[in-house]
Amino acid sequence: MKKTVFLSSLAVAALATGMASATTLEDVQARGTLNCGVSTGVNGFSAPDANGVWQGFDVAVCRAVAAAVLGDPMAVNFVPTTGQTRFTALASGEIDMLARNTTWTFSRDVDLGFTFVGVNYYDGQGFMVPRELGVSSATELEGATVCIQTGTTTELNLADFFRVNNMSYEPVPIETNAEAQQQYLAGACDVYTTDASGLAATRASFEAPGDHVILPEIISKEPLGPVVRHGDDQWADIGRWTLNALIAAEELGVTSANLEQMAAGTNNPEINRLLGSEGSLGEMLGLDAEWARRAIAAGGNYGEIFAATIGESTPIGLARGLNAQWTQGGLMYAPPFR
Amino acid sequence: MSDTHAQTVPYVRDTMLSPQDPPSSQVGVTKWMRENLFDGWVSAVLTVLAVAAIGYAIVHLYPWFANSVWNADSLTQCREILDGATGACWAVIRVNWLQLIFGFYPPDLYWRPVLLFVLLFVAIAPILFPSVPRKVLWFSALYPFLAVWLLWGGSLWTILAVLAGFVIGYLVMVGTHKMGAVVSVGLTILVPVAYWYFLAGPLASGINSVVPIEVTPVASRDFGGFMISVVIGVAGIALSLPLGILLALGRQSNMLLIKWMSVIFIEFVRGVPLITLLFTASLLLNYFLPPGTNFDLILRVIIMVTLFATAYMAEVIRGGLAALPRGQYEAADALGLDYWKAQRLIIMPQALKISIPGIVNTFIGLFKDTTLVVFIGILDPIGRASAIRATSDWQGVYWELFIFIGAVFWIFCFGMSRYSMHLERRLKTDHR
Incomplete structure (x- = not known):
């Protein structure tokens, strides 16, 4: 009995110290660390390495924001969240932002009271089949057994796709990606469906990746992006424009290699405004002039982050596709820094 | 015997046959x-x-x-x-075993949980084995405080200030025991709680600013791997037994209020899956508490796991109580023992002895249930294994991690099971 009292007294102490009611920016600066919600592990997007350091594409967004706000890309507390706990963790203030390959949907944005600050990865649902099946298009999947993770949007997309194409299928419900992988390899299903990036990562880990093909059809839109709480527009702006700074940096040719040189001043005024040698954009955000410079220094520009975590030179080997700059035929389009 | 047969039997063998080996099918x-x-x-x-x-x-x-x-x-x-052959890739364990054991705990502080794990055996030795000197029990009583201090770090004075509350409670109890049970119990609970709430914090930080004794603090979210299973498991086990005894007694109490509160608690908690309680701890509590409060997640989980195990424990012990013959209660009354003395000296030793298999069963179940915390985003061994599989290096590894985790859990649970059998033999007093 007394031990419980003791524990609850600790809780009371924790409660008293945790009280705070300032803006998110002030909270984060007072705390000195950014609490960033990530997944419990998605290959290439967020996972701790063998030294316990978080790595990945979503993790890089957290680090860039931490660098912009706190000046230290490592000043991030990564809070692993599951599909169920992610939104409550954000709503309750346990995390300051969520970067957990979360699809931007109407109801999440409007009904749940969150603000999506942008899209850092345009994904879409795809199919993977064994090559020996001889299937070359998803429209040939009549009567197939399909391994699918339950409780996700992919489940609903799948039902829609097969209905629209007037085909039947037999779902094999599965809890996690790792389990799905085992089931698929064991032949429990003909087809595995999930986000295309996940399929690529999964296929890359197979013993014989060449024996499996990812079908060309992408049956849904999955714009994945960082999320913050509704109602603190300044904090949302910081998240949005940090992401935009990474994207704009790629467009403007600012890389981690030439960053110092460019920050000294160039003859391109937009670069100067972005990196803080001209204008007062940082001040308008409530940060200092070099915020974007630090954000880019954290992991490079958008293209560098992409290449280092999930790009074609990594085992995951994703092509830029939709995620190329708008000038390259993609959808990455940062509004002007002006 | 007549000698009739001497004439009727034509032949009687008069030497013994030499013994033969039994047929090969019989040996x-x-x-x-x-x-x-x-x-x-x-x-x-x-x-x-x-x-x-x-x-x-x-x-x-x-x-x-x-x-x-x-x-x-x-x-x-x-x-x-x-090179094409099938084979286990145990390298995943060799590379990641520190992560599987400690989670994100800072590597230079690994000695703290390791030291605590060793001391844990010292602390439980006097409880498990009667041959250990009784004085070690003092260490057992202090161990939880030491554990909290070393695991989470921070100022020693905070822990000592909390500890002082128990001393205050004891002094109040001794000082007021002549004032009647209700007043005494009330004051014994109220005074320390008031002290913890109002005085302990400022006192600790005050002393700490003068004489700082601190170790590096570690946040709860850095806990992980088997460490978190053991922390939750040991805390749950240590708290659920005494609470379970109290609840079992409460359920048999003659006082209606206590009885019904115990019954409602037990039936409610037993009627709800543990995963629901964990989700409540991690999600719902966040909505009830004022925004911005930071009620430690591991603490919340420990409380929920403890409540869950307590309800089961209470029923196991109630089974032991029910198995005692009525005569034992009457004998205790006849000796003039009051309620608590009767429980302590006559009833509980027997009831607990009967309940040992059930109690250990609950302990083992509780320990294994700690893996459910993976669903609320705590990276326990299972969660850490999924995170390992989510890296490009190890995606596709499956059985090796689960076999390793299973083997470690088996060692813990088998140890508990063997100890309970040893305990049963030691306490066996009947002559069956």
Whole structure:
């Protein structure tokens, strides 16, 4: 009995110290660390390495924001969240932002009271089949057994796709990606469906990746992006424009290699405004002039982050596709820094 | 005997036969096999099938174990080394075992949980084995405070200030015990709680600013791996037994309020899955508490796991109480013992002895249930294993991690089970 009292007294102490009611920016600066919600592990997007350091594409967004706000890309507390706990963790203030390959949907944005600050990865649902099946298009999947993770949007997309194409299928419900992988390899299903990036990562880990093909059809839109709480527009702006700074940096040719040189001043005024040698954009955000410079220094520009975590030179080997700059035929389009 | 037979029997052998060996079917391996493996055709068929199954398993599993790869940095390397052969890639354990054990705990502070784990055995030794000197019990009582201090770090004075509350409570209890039970119990609870709430914090930080004794603090979210299973498991086990005893007694109490509160608590908690309680702890509490509060997640989980195990424990102990003959209660009354003395000296020693298998059963269940915290985003061994599999290096590794985790859990649970059997033998007083 007394031990419980003791524990609850600790809780009371924790409660008293945790009280705070300032803006998110002030909270984060007072705390000195950014609490960033990530997944419990998605290959290439967020996972701790063998030294316990978080790595990945979503993790890089957290680090860039931490660098912009706190000046230290490592000043991030990564809070692993599951599909169920992610939104409550954000709503309750346990995390300051969520970067957990979360699809931007109407109801999440409007009904749940969150603000999506942008899209850092345009994904879409795809199919993977064994090559020996001889299937070359998803429209040939009549009567197939399909391994699918339950409780996700992919489940609903799948039902829609097969209905629209007037085909039947037999779902094999599965809890996690790792389990799905085992089931698929064991032949429990003909087809595995999930986000295309996940399929690529999964296929890359197979013993014989060449024996499996990812079908060309992408049956849904999955714009994945960082999320913050509704109602603190300044904090949302910081998240949005940090992401935009990474994207704009790629467009403007600012890389981690030439960053110092460019920050000294160039003859391109937009670069100067972005990196803080001209204008007062940082001040308008409530940060200092070099915020974007630090954000880019954290992991490079958008293209560098992409290449280092999930790009074609990594085992995951994703092509830029939709995620190329708008000038390259993609959808990455940062509004002007002006 | 008449000598009739002397005339009727034509031949009587007058020398002994030399002893013969028993028939080969009645000795040694053959006999054992006939009796145990081929006793009738059902048995024979089953034996053949079992041998075939074991043989099949060995033929298929042996190469997997025999070709084990221990030195590689990724699954791809493992596959290169194996070069097409099947084989286990234990390298994933070798590379990540520190992560699986400690989670994100800072590597330079690993000595703290390790030291605590060793001291844990010192702390529980006097409880487990009567031959250990009784004085060690003082260490057992202090151990939880030491554990909290070393695990989470921070100022020693905070812990000592909290500890002082118990001393205050004890002094109040001694000072007021002549004022009647209700006043005494009320004050014994109220005074320390008020002290903890109002005084302990400022006092600790005050002393700490003068004489700082601090170790590096570690946040709860850095806990992980087996460390978190053991922390939750040990805290749950240590708290659920005493609370369970109180609840079991409460359920049998003559006082209606206490009885019904106990019944409602037990039935409610037993009627709800643990995962629901965990989700409540991690999600719902956040909505109830004022925004911005930071009620430690591990603490919340420990409380929920403890409540859950307590309800089961109470029912196990109630079973032990029900098994005691009525005469034992009457004998205690006849000796003039009051309620608590009767419980302590007569009833509980017997009831607990009867309940040992059930109690240990609950302990083992609780320990294994700690893996459910993976669903609320705590990276326990299972969660950490999924995170390991989510890296490009190790994606696709499956059995090795689960076998390792399973083996470690088995060692803990089997240890508990063996100890409970030892305890049962030691406490056996009947002559069955």
